[in-house]
Amino acid sequence: MNNKLVNVAVVGATGAVGEQMLEILEERSFPVNTLKLLSSKRSAGKTLTFKGEEYVVEEATEDSFEGIDIALFSAGGSVSKRFADAAVKSGAVVIDNTSAFRMDENVPLVVPEVNVDDVSKHNGIISNPNCSTIQMVAALEPLREAFGLNRVIVSTYQAVSGAGVEAVDEMNEQSKDVLEGRDFEAKVLPVSSDEKYYQIAFNAVPQIDKFEDNGYTFEELKMINETKKILHDDQLPVAATCVRLPVATGHSESVYIEVDKDGVTVNELREQLEKAPGITVTDDPSNQVYPMATDAAGQDDIFVGRMRKDLDNEKGFHLWVVADNLRKGAALNSIQIAESLLKKELI
Template structure:
């Protein structure tokens, strides 16, 4: 089997570490593995496939001889360093928001639009975590009858913000239960035992950046600007796993049985839907599960072709690291 030189940028962050786990789990065919991060993390030792690697400071020359660069750094770093990587011959798969809406950059979910990978010009974008799990669940329905409108309400874990947010939730919970003062630093308000209808910055239209990502990215991934999308994104006191309540107006009506059949046959989807046995997707179920879990499937009784679904996914894995590596695997299959 041919092997490739791979770099992971942001290797010490929550998503970067998950990328390393998945590279090992899936036996990704790398020859050389280079772990990159900021000066603060340089010198950290991480182990992959039983071998220790020292994290290096990311510079433009870090990408010399690299075939595939997996970016899990912020958008600022991606904008600065991804073009440097491509200049040196690497194909970049970027997990930040830096290039998602660039018309020259494919925005890819392998279960949904893998064919667009072939259009890349050196950079491929990984979508937002909440968008990924939604489109994986909706694509089989879209292919069958089309989609007119989506109303999404998200319940997103603090790991979407990073390790500091996870630590803050744990420390706030301890303080609250001990009847001590709760301090908020990562979020503008207490997150322990609370929900914040605020993810990322607010725009003039009243929506947050996170909500508009779901609108714009869904249309680009589905290659259909006629799909109307509206979203409310909420941060909840959960460590790992995003949940979504999705109301969708289909192009024509499907029965619940037909929907379940379509979803059960779809790649990357697992139907968990038996209310009589109290079976439905929960965030605690997704930590060790890479599938998008779908349940509470029911007809919306207010419109003819309406449907309600409850969708849960692991935001660190399928919502970020796993999807990035699946894109890289598709690249290899297509020989770049």
Template sequence: MERKKLYNVAVVGVTGAVGQKMLETLEKRNFPVGELRPLASARSAGQRVNFKGNTYTVQEATPESFEGIDFALFSAGGSISEKLAPAAVERGAVVIDNTSAFRMLPEVPLVVPEVNAHTISQHSGIIANPNCSTIQMVVALKPIYDAYGIDRIVVSTYQAVSGSGQAAIDELREQTRAVLNGEPANPQILPVKSLPKHHQIAFNAIPQIDVFEENGFSREEMKMVNETRKIFADDSIQITPTCVRIPVFFGHSEAVYVETRKPFDLAEVRSLLESAPGVKVVDDLEEQAYPLATEAAGQYDTFVGRIRRDLFHPRGLNLWIVSDNVLKGAALNAVQIAEHMVKSK
């Protein structure tokens, strides 16, 4: 019996919300890990993490940390990736980066395995994970794009606070408690921690994720525009996004309107979605069945429902798309990229 090859894996930012999910996903999917190297900032070094029944001490991430590493999964912020990812590549690791640091570089593949796995082999050491809101949308739109083409996308997102990290999760929990007890909400994190003004997220909706660009769109919105075009390798797609933060812990929801290039049959659209990898259709109006963030949380699939033809545009299609933003939107997608590379070796 042939022995299964094992790979040495480093997880950078292992103590964060996504880093923890990366560990959990590696374990649940039985990725062939030889040595696990949990890495984080100097501030988090010394903490303990668990993996496959063993306890590991978190080490400070330095260039030397990547000696002997095969795969380095990064989710510790763009500045850390910019500093350490090249060092990891120099030492022979393949970097799968969850930040925006390298996404739009022409030489770096921007990968969602269900959509454009063929680009993985084009890497030069670094492969980028797209933004969470982009990932779930393109997973659902891939079969539609292949069958009919897409001219235009209008998307409104309703994004969980976990997209801003553990501090935002803690802030929603504390604000909810405070408001219910008649106390001040005391916002300090959202919409953007580094900005001078913050807004209450408990029982609220904030139409800003990341900073605003000169064109009036937020950086999160422009990620959806630019990343979707790169993933589909089609700069002719017109995309209009509005990204909103809502008081949900896990699970991004998106209302997506698509104008296809060719006429579509609605029953065929449903059939295409039902057979698409990574997609689960939940769409039974009589039973009030449609994707919900509470049900998508903790699940690997991207859920699609409210599938309906537009009232006025003959090639207009409406969808409701929900997925766990720290799983398919981050940790799972990264692990799937590594899995694809292992299978192709």
């Protein structure tokens, strides 16, 4: 890594992911020169701490990005669409954790363990993939590389923190209401900008993000399309069913894959994953060892277990993939992208 000190802006600093970004910049000793915390007008004026110093959050405007090298955006797609161009014009590289530019062919979509070289192709903006996509492709890439990949079918078990701090608060308050027999009104989940709200406490809700005309949710299409883009394989069949659970942090995924190579064993899968960066294999069924959201929360790695061969398809395998959706699924991956820019001397 070069010795450059970096002027960093965090847009959406007061959100669930923004807070994680500050923590992770500090944990990983990212070479921050100046730090600018930006937010909507509503949150401006709040104070946040970074390396023991207090920072006042400012309202983001088009003029906020002067002198900024890296702008980490995580304040929703409309904020990214509104300010990313201004940030790029000011000379910053935007690392955007919203869906605003992910499928734009001029914007690299990067999971550093999978396609770090794509960062070099940026035109000012690099997109951070969707949380549920990141953990899956990071687990699949070592297998794709070793054995080829012909099919992916995933069903997700996603935490409410992916829908923001308000969603976590709603889950907690609603859980208390249910346990104590009080009436309540759902107001945030499944999708705060949609028409109807449903109970998340002690429930499983098969809707994350809004529905498209083809009956898929946008979250499902994100997983499908982003996976193909990151793995550079437009023809890879990928199917997804995305479900929200009453879990605070930690997405779990039941993933079925078909590899291309004949005669692959579960042990060979395990070997590939054990040596893969950012992956911890947690898989010892005889001792009831498998990944769980409660263990993954707060961790950087992606945990893979329940690895087993399909009983009918000789090339089919099942995996259970769990990661902290705010860390590897969002803040950590964004900062790893920033680190790769530094390492490649692209800023």
